Amino acid sequence: MNMTRYKLTGLLAALLLLAGCSQEEETLPNQRNSIVSFLTSTHAPQLISDEAVAESPDENPPFYTAKGNTVYRYISNYYDSGRASRAEVKSGSRVSITFRAYVFSMRNITDSDMPFFTNDPDLEQALYEAGLTPGVWKFEPMELTLGQSGIIKGLELALLGCRQGDEVECYMTYNMAYGDTNFATIPRESAVAIFFTVNGVD
Incomplete structure (x- = not known):
């Protein structure tokens, strides 16, 4: 009897593990497909892949540009004159950024959307009025060293190859952001969008 119970318990555990793997195997491709569909049809402006340029x-x-097939980056000022002569972000670069991070629902993000995390001083007053406790977030440029600062993988991939002055949108699948960790402000397995400006590169 006990042996049968152990076998059933083991079988149930294996089935639950298999169901979890199956869900993850579906979630990532679905998010990737949805992000590409958004970028090429709904995004303003509509985008093409860098391979089609x-x-x-x-x-x-x-x-x-797709980074690892899980992070998608759009540089709005890519064609600005003089951009190619600006400092480029490489592994080990010291970078300063101003950013806004959003839960991404496969639609255009507008000024009326509030980020779940930001250091943008333009939003400071609005966030305080919405109930953010003063002092919880810093509204000054984030300084980080690529490869050493412990930032989320998706942001690190999106930063590589950017140049000083770039205005960037990046969209990433949940595994490149916060994985399946539960946060009060981020539903589990959420795709994430981070809009950022590269203030400086050393």
Whole structure:
């Protein structure tokens, strides 16, 4: 009798583990597909992949770059004159950024959307009025060293190759952000969008 109970318990545990793996195997591809669909159809402006730029009839087509097939980056000022001469973010670079982080629901993020985390001083007063406790967040540029600062993997991938002055949108699957960790402000397995400006690169 006890042996049968152990076998049933083991079988149930294996089934639960299999169901968890199956759900993860579905969630990631679904998020990737949804992000690409958003970028190429709903995003303003509509984007093409960086691989399709050479075939585009447009002179300066807006495009996104996929980083590891899980992080998608759009640099809005990519075609600015002089951009190529600005300092580039590389592994080990000391970088200063101003950012806004959002739970991403596969729709355009507007000024009326409030981030779940930010250091943007333009939002400081509005966040205090919405109930943020003063002093909880710092509203000054974030200083970090790529490869040493312990930032989320998706943001690190999105920063690589950016240049000083870049204005960037990055969209990432949940495993590149906070994984399946539960936070009060972030539903489990949420896709995340981070908008950031590269203030400086050393």
